[in-house]
Amino acid sequence: MLILGTGDVRQVLDGAETEVVAAVRRAYLLHDQGRTALPHSVFLRFPDDPRNRIIGLPGYLGEDEPVAGIKWIASFPGNTAAGLERASAAVILNSMATGRPEALLEGxxxxxxxxxxxxxxxxxxxxxxxxxxxxxxxxCGVIGFEILAYLRAVLPDLATVTVFDLDRSRAEAFAARCEARWPGLKTEVAASAEDALAAHRLVTLATTAATPHLSTDACRPGTLVLHVSLRDLTPESILAAVNVVDDADHVCRESTSLHLAEQHSGNRDFIAASIGSVLGAEEPYRRAEDRVTVFSPFGLGTLDLALADLVRRRAEPLGLGTRVPDFLPGPASGADG
Known part of the structure; x- marks a missing residue:
């Protein structure tokens, strides 16, 4: 068993935005081509504790060298008050020859x-x-900062960022961190979510909201909303938008905004396309200039596997990680039991 901790994973991924985006793109295309296996994620919730959850995301990518495994990720929002990250996770990669777990990665x-x-x-x-x-x-959490880093990698004209968080001090600290990381980036703290929605035609929602709390009424026509946290927008806003998803069956469940929109409308006709089909199309996509477009990614486990496999492949020749040769039982001795 190869164990790759946080430091190992960061060493491989820091500065590798282009390679990571390419791995995610490839995973989306494989999914659109029917070359993945992706059971529904398993949500472990706790009685009388609606904020916290642990999710299991199994999957399979049918590439030339196929990948199978699972991500096990916990979301405990109260951790931030204790100085801990909200999310913690592990990824297991299995051998496609024997089924035995081969690598454990900090996830x-x-x-x-x-x-x-x-x-x-x-x-x-x-x-x-x-x-x-x-x-x-x-x-203004970890995900928001990472999204900004990747947006800057793919959108070279990005020069201004407006941030908002219910905790004003957190938003101000986030803005200061952005300015320290990217000195040329103009950073502003919005007074309200509505002000942030109106400030630019590109908006990212990465909160811990459990129920819808925002409409897109303040957005300019032609705005793209990256609805990463999935439960921020009202069903009415979803139904009024052009909706792109990663997988309709996955995203329309667990009381996401799209699930609520489906329950409200009785169908999924409000979903215009999947990101995989957009990537595989012959003609470039141009979003509507007179409506809001919403991208709602459920977060497919195959993306985690694609990235974990990238980390493993790059880590091994660098000698990263810890080998535990006796983690699994040795050769079978004969009869079972």
């Missing part, structure tokens, strides 16, 4: 980077006729 970095790469890829391919020069970030 929160992988999860945040694939989420950011997915959002940035959508911003690039669901493009407007006018280059994006600014972005509004609602939710």
């Amino acid at each position: 929160s970095v992988i999860s945040s980077r694939r989420t950011a790469a997915s959002a940035a890829l959508a911003a690039a391919v669901l493009a407007s006729s006018v280059p994006e020069t600014g972005v509004s970030l609602i939710g």
Whole structure:
């Protein structure tokens, strides 16, 4: 068993935005081509504790060298008050020859980077006729910062960021961190979510909201909303938008905004396309200039596997990680039991 901790994963992924976006793109295309297996994620929830959850995301990518495994990720929002990250995760990769687990990777970095790469890829391919020069970030946590890093990698004209968080001090600290990381980036703190929604035609929602709390009424026509946290927008806003998803069956469940919109409308006709079909199309996509477009990625486990496999392949020749040769039982002795 190869064990790759946070430091190992970061060493591979830091500065590798182009490669990570390419891995996410490839995983989306494989999914659109029917070359994946993707059971529904398993949500472990706790009685009388609606904020916290642990999710299991199994999957399979049928590439030339196929990948199978699972991400096990916990979201405990109260951790931030204790100085801990909200999310923690592990990814297991299995051998496709024997089924035995071969690698255990720290998964929160992988999860945040694939989420950011997915959002940035959508911003690039669901493009407007006018280059994006600014972005509004609602939710000033780890995911928001990673998304900004990946947006800057794929949108070279991005020069301004407007941030908002219910905790003003958190938003101000986030803005200061952005200015320290990217000195040439103009950073503003919005007074309200509505002000942030109106500031730019590219908006990212990355909050811990459990129920819808925002409409898109304040958005300019032609705005692209990267609805990463999935439960921010009202069903009415979803039904009024042009909706692009990663997988309709996955995203229309677990009380996401799209699930609520489906229950309200009785169908999924409000979903216009999947990101995989957009990527595989012969003609470039141009988003509607008179309506809001919403990209809602459920966060497919195959993206985590694609990125975990990238980390493993790059880590091994660098000698990263710890080998545990006796983690699994040795050769079978004969009869079972």
